[in-house]
Amino acid sequence: MADNSTSLRLWRQIPFFKREEAAVSDRIKDERRLGWVFWAAFSYIMALILLTISTNFLPYKDPAFQDYGFINSGLSAKYWFGGDALGRDIFSRVIHGAGISFSVAFTSPFIGMAIGLLMGMSAGYFRGRVDTVVSIIVDSILAFPNIVLAIAVLFFAGPTLPNLILVIAFYTIPQFTRIARANTLLYAQREFVMAARAQGASHLRILIRELLPNVIIPLAAFSLLVMSFTIILEGTLSFLGVGIPPPTPTWGRMISEGVEELVENAWIAFVPSIFMFLTILSLNLMGDRLRQFTDVKASNA
């Protein structure tokens, strides 16, 4: 990997190590390490989560409070990221907005994962007719372009947080189902499953005790990428004005309000944009690294 090339070079300078051995041991070490990029991304996400939790007990300014002296004000000691067009504290709004993004990102993927596991594992284990039924369900979910269904549900059933979480969770089901199915197919052929079957284990026992612990690992790694997908979808819906309604601050709405002020006060849109970009980037980086880490194909090849 790129980030370890210096340590690779150092390794090779040690005389009693044969070149090939050093390279191999280095590659193994490399695969077992997550790398500093991963930990940087992890720290950013953890910091943001802690800030979000701290809104419950630290005295942040009310995100809806309008301080008319600070309309479109720049960065200051009182308002760290300045005030927006209505004089509201951008810092406080960004932190509160992260709360909405995270409350979707930490619920929807797990609802989708639970359903995806159930459907994908049954399809991969029983195959045949079960597989056909599952593929029809997945095809039906994919029949609606995601944003259109989300707009429809939020419009007709009301823009509440539970509705938002459920409609986004619905769209994470197909991917989880596919990965669960593919991994179940792979593991169902392995010796330990055959051994369990030879000992007379029931289907349910094989699925839960033998297959689930193996199948859930790649799914958990993938769930980080799904989290970034849910944050993008939530942001898009808020940006379009069909997400959680005001006064609750959301990143998407903050950016859409900031666009109105883009000519004079661009930072109003850019502050939430940067936070959102870094959040998605961090989740992608972590997810990508963990996926390489847990990829069955790569580690068994």
Next chain:
Amino acid sequence: MNYFKAKILHLVPVFFLVTFASFMMLNLLPGDLVDAILLDEESSVPSAADRAALEKELNLDKPVIIRYFIWLGNMFQGDLGRSYINTQPVTEALALRIPVSLELMIMAQILAIGIAVPLGLISGYKAGQPIDRGISAGAFAVLAVPLFIMGTVLIWIFAIWWPILPSSGHTDFAKDAWGNIQGFILPALTIGLIEVPVLMRVLRTDLISTLQEDYIALAKSKGMSTRYILFNHALRPSSFTFITILGLQLGNLITGSIVVETLFSIPGVGKLLIDAVDARDEILVQGVITFVALVYVGVNLLVDLMYAVLDPRVAARGA
């Protein structure tokens, strides 16, 4: 031939599912349907005559399943109801907006291909070298940029910081062709750039494996120029996955046009939907959603069938 029949037959349940879901959406409205539609319109208590007229129009005296088939029959005759805000028929509103969205999507796709192909070629040809690493890192970063942030940044760069393009609005092509195209550049670029990373990556991966083929070595040994080899020998065999992904991007294209039309105030189908949502125009929302979902299903089918024609192995496997 069996593959084609199976694909088209598969469409039947999906069609009923999509239309039924779109139809039932109105019933998700909290409270009484007639009140929900009439109350937002004039925010006064609707008269008994208005209520009766709407009840008759929506056939509320009949059971749901009958209403669904009446609605479906009307749909086939091009009648998706009419807006309760300005009484314009939904299909008429759609007909005005479709060409705009279509132009936007086509331009976005052209820009996406125009940017992704050269980047993918350079990156695949120089795989592992600094330029490839730079391009790949850039692509990874762009993957983390939501559409509306990309659009905001592009507006700021090209309309405010260096004002060479309009940030919003739409001019009629017949009146001012250049103005029309100019207005579409930034929105189309927004959607296009979002698609580039995925497209570029698949092209890069396929190109790397193509470049290891014997006929590439032969072409090199014959002394052909790198550019000639890349464009005339390597590009075509490397582009099959690329074309597949291009077809799969349709959903993103729809999402993209809704966001971008809202951001740049372009009067397309996406803007129509969002405006209808803002105005709480239930029948119009339902009509536009039905239309978009049906187009999506239809075009996905076309894409599937096209692959089978282009690559007979797909049909052989699927049958």
